[in-house]
Every structure is written in structure tokens, then in C-alpha cells.
Amino acid sequence: MSARYATERSPGFKLLLPFLIGTLLAIPLFAIYLLVYDRQNQSETAQASIAQGWGGPQVIAGPVLVIPYSKQTTETVTENGKPVTKTSTSWHEMTLSPDATKLKTDLKPDTRGRSIYDVVVFEARNRGGARFSLPADLQRFGVAPDALALDRAQIRFGISDARGLFGSPPAVSVNGKPVSLQPGNGMRETGGSGFYAWFDASELRGRQIGVAFDYAVRGNGSLSLVPNGGDTEWRVLSSWPSPSYQGGFLPVDKKVYGTGFDSTWRVGNLALGTALVAFDQASGDSATVEGGRGRSPEAGEHEARVDLLTPVDLYSQVNRSVKYGFLFVGFTFLAFLMFDVIGGVRVSAIEYGLVGSGLVLFFVMLLAFAEVIGFTLAYAVAGGAIVSLLTAYSAAVLGSWRRSLFIGALISALYGVLYVLLSLEDLSLLVGSVMLFVALATVMYLTRNIDWGAKPELREDVQE
Numbered sequence: 001m002s003a004r005y006a007t008e009r010s011p012g013f014k015l016l017l018p019f020l021i022g023t024l025l026a027i028p029l030f031a032i033y034l035l036v037y038d039r040q041n042q043s044e045t046a047q048a049s050i051a052q053g054w055g056g057p058q059v060i061a062g063p064v065l066v067i068p069y070s071k072q073t074t075e076t077v078t079e080n081g082k083p084v085t086k087t088s089t090s091w092h093e094m095t096l097s098p099d100a101t102k103l104k105t106d107l108k109p110d111t112r113g114r115s116i117y118d119v120v121v122f123e124a125r126n127r128g129g130a131r132f133s134l135p136a137d138l139q140r141f142g143v144a145p146d147a148l149a150l151d152r153a154q155i156r157f158g159i160s161d162a163r164g165l166f167g168s169p170p171a172v173s174v175n176g177k178p179v180s181l182q183p184g185n186g187m188r189e190t191g192g193s194g195f196y197a198w199f200d201a202s203e204l205r206g207r208q209i210g211v212a213f214d215y216a217v218r219g220n221g222s223l224s225l226v227p228n229g230g231d232t233e234w235r236v237l238s239s240w241p242s243p244s245y246q247g248g249f250l251p252v253d254k255k256v257y258g259t260g261f262d263s264t265w266r267v268g269n270l271a272l273g274t275a276l277v278a279f280d281q282a283s284g285d286s287a288t289v290e291g292g293r294g295r296s297p298e299a300g301e302h303e304a305r306v307d308l309l310t311p312v313d314l315y316s317q318v319n320r321s322v323k324y325g326f327l328f329v330g331f332t333f334l335a336f337l338m339f340d341v342i343g344g345v346r347v348s349a350i351e352y353g354l355v356g357s358g359l360v361l362f363f364v365m366l367l368a369f370a371e372v373i374g375f376t377l378a379y380a381v382a383g384g385a386i387v388s389l390l391t392a393y394s395a396a397v398l399g400s401w402r403r404s405l406f407i408g409a410l411i412s413a414l415y416g417v418l419y420v421l422l423s424l425e426d427l428s429l430l431v432g433s434v435m436l437f438v439a440l441a442t443v444m445y446l447t448r449n450i451d452w453g454a455k456p457e458l459r460e461d462v463q464e
Contacts, residue, residue, distance in 0.1 A: 055164025158187030170215030
């Protein structure tokens with residue numbers, strides 16, 4: 001028979017041990033955070049690849065009427081000591097916005113996938129009309145009505161990604177007469193991309209002309225309209241249930257159903273802060289405007305936009321769940337610490353590390369399964385696997401199935417609370433702070449009589 005003496009750890013050391021191991025677990029948690037970020041970038045790259053050739057986020061604008069006009073300038077120069085007067089003629093462009101534009105868009109969404117990645121694409125059919133008239137005070141701008149080359153007028157439409165034009169060619173008519181369309185020569189708001197048509201606008205003198213149009217575009221993610229005109233009305237109907245309204249103008253009437261949405265924007269030129277008529281520099285010069293419209297505004301400031309949101313962004317949800325990883329580790333280690341300090345069950349550093357590794361592994365499994373079967377089902381699968389694993393392991397560590405079932409119930413409750421926190425984004429801070437308060441109060445109550453600075457005691461173990 002022999003005697004072996006072991007040193008019993010002090011309560012302070014028992015508290016320090018899980019704290020140090022929990023701090024070390026911050027390294028793999030941060031690595032998982034980077035992994036989520038990397039997978040999200042891969043997803044965005046794959047989505048861009050799927051949407052390539054279909055059309056990007058679309059911005060549409062127009063129609064506007066562009067009319068060339070001549071301007072004579074007189075200059076006196078000295079030649080051979082004598083003053084000589086020279087007259088030159090330069091050509092400029094007048095951009096005329098419509099008095100009123102009415103546009104209806106039927107937005108048909110679709111989801112396209114490749115491997116485990118999906119992207120939301122759409123087909124948007126735009127039908128409407130616009131009315132144009134010459135300003136009564138045109139001469140106030142220094143332009144004589146006779147200087148307008150109405151027979152060389154253009155009607156222009158802007159589309160940010162002209163690759164999205166599909167199906168039957170766009171149809172445009174002026175006063176009921178179809179016009180022949182040409183590619184390009186769009187509008188500054190869409191980077192010059194779009195289509196246009198030459199036509200004789202002589203009927204514009206003394207009366208209004210009406211322009212009717214019908215064209216369809218493909219795109220993905222979002223559809224925007226840059227309003228221009230005295231009054232613009234844009235109505236969008238779609239079967240997508242999760243729209244997000246962005247841009248400088250929001251809809252004045254919106255109805256969102258479980259099966260789609262119906263939204264209407266109304267924007268006047270006073271809200272736009274632009275005149276209906278603008279004058280460019282001479283042809284070939286820069287596109288600086290002498291008066292009226294000014295340079296095109298920053299993207300989003302003067303546009304109405306609707307985004308087709310994916311109902312569940314799994315990467316953002318996994319990312320948020322990783323941020324709560326410290327709560328998982330902290331609460332679980334706290335339970336083991338209470339069994340160690342109060343129950344007398346010694347928990348080693350290796351056992352703390354293995355339990356913490358299981359808790360960290362949950363987030364890796366959640367990310368891996370969520371990309372394949374969706375976030376909610378992946379959460380249940382990963383959570384169930386980790387709870388079963390740690391419950392069984394705790395039975396060996398704590399020497400009791402009753403104690404291990406307490407650990408399993410605790411971890412299950414943590415997963416349930418975390419899911420609630422992820423669902424209640426606005427209240428997550430409140431719920432989390434209440435949980436920490438309850439945990440701290442519980443620990444303070446259970447350890448109120450413990451002498452944390454007590455010296456370790458020698459324990460004699462007898463062996464045969």
C-alpha cells in the first residue's frame with residue numbers, strides 16, 4: 001500500500017483556468033468569422049457569374065427630347081492693322097424633358113442557381129407615355145425658335161446595362177407614328193448607355209407631341225428610375241414578396257402582400273430641383289451644362305429604386321451568430337465551474353478545451369449546412385449534433401448523467417435564445433444584456449460564501 005499526495009486547486013485557480021481557455025478560444029472564433037467573410041465573397045462572385053450576360057442592376061431614364069440648335073457668335077479681330085468682324089456658327093443641343101411621364105413596370109422575378117449559390121434576377125417590361133412641348137419663354141434662354149433644327153431631333157432613352165434588352169425590340173412611337181431605333185447615345189444618368197431615334201419634331205411648334213414606348217429589360221438585384229419631367233408617375237407591380245425601397249425618392253403608395261407588391265412613385269421637377277430645358281456646350285465639347293439641368297447627380301440621390309431582397313441572408317445570420325460565440329463558451333464553462341467549485345467535481349484544462357472546441361465546431365457546421373439546406377434547418381442539425389455530443393461527454397467528465405443532462409439542457413437553452421436573438425435583431429442587445437445580468441446574479445448568489453483566496457489543501461490518495 002502506498003500513499004500519494006495531490007494538491008487541491010484553490011477556488012481562484014479554478015476560476016482562472018476556464019477564463020484562460022475561453023480567451024484562447026477567441027482565436028478559432030475569429031478564424032470562423034474570417035471563414036464566413038470568405039464564403040460570402042465566394043457567394044457574391046458566383047452570383048455575379050450567374051448573372052453575367054443577363055444584365056446587372058438596372059437604371060432606366062427618359063425619355064428626353066434632344067434638339068440641335070445653331071448659335072451665331074460675332075468676334076472682332078485685327079488683321080493688317082484693321083478691325084475685321086467675323087461671324088461663326090456653332091451647333092449646340094437643347095435637352096427637353098417631358099411635361100409629364102407615366103410609366104408602368106411589370107417586374108417578373110426569378111431565382112437562378114449554380115451549385116449551392118442562388119441569385120435573384122428579373123425581367124421588367126416598361127410601358128408608358130410622355131408629353132413634350134416647347135417652353136413659351138424659349139427666347140429668354142437666348143435661343144430663337146427659328147434656330148431649332150426640329151427635323152434633326154432625337155428621342156433618347158437611358159438603360160445602364162443595354163445587354164439586358166431582350167425579346168422583341170423596343171417599340172417607340174411619336175404621335176402614333178413608329179420610329180426606327182438605334183443603339184447607344186443614351187443619357188448621362190445611365191452612363192450614355194441606352195437607345196435613341198431620329199425623327200422630325202416640326203409638329204412641336206405651337207402644340208404638344210406624345211411619345212409612347214414599350215420595352216423590356218433584364219437585370220438582377222435592383223431596378224431604378226431616374227425621374228425627369230414636370231411630373232413623373234412610376235408604378236411597379238411584382239410577385240416578389242420582399243421589396244426594399246431605396247434612393248432619394250420613396251413610393252407615395254405601396255402595398256406589400258405575401259404574394260408580391262404594388263408601389264407607385266410620383267415626383268415633380270420642383271422636387272428634382274431641375275428645369276425642364278437644359279443647354280449643352282457645342283457639339284464635341286464637354287457635357288457641362290450652361291443652365292437648367294446641371295451635371296448628373298450622384299447615384300441614388302435623384303432616383304427611385306426597388307431592391308429584390310433575398311428573404312434570408314444566411315451569411316449575415318451566421319456572422320451574427322458567431323459574434324455570440326463568447327456567450328456560448330462563457331455560460332457553458334460557468335456551469336462546469338459551478339460543478340467544480342461547489343459540487344467538488346474536478347474539471348481539467350483538457351476537458352474545458354474539448355468542450356470549448358465542440359461549441360466552436362457548432363458555427364462551422366452551421367455555415368457548412370446552411371449553404372446546402374438553409375439556415376433554419378442547418379441550425380437545428382448543427383445544434384442537435386453538438387448538444388448530443390457535449391451531453392454524452394459531460395456524463396464522463398462530471399461522473400453523472402443527471403449533471404450531464406443539466407449541461408445538455410443549458411446548451412439547448414442557449415441555442416434557443418440565440419435563435420431568438422437572431423430573429424429579433426432590434427431587441428438582441430436588450431435580451432443579451434438581461435441574460436448576462438441573470439447569469440452574473442446567479443454566480444454571485446451561488447458563490448457568496450466561497451473564499452476565493454483560500455490556500456490549496458493537500459489531499460491524500462491511498463493506493464494498494
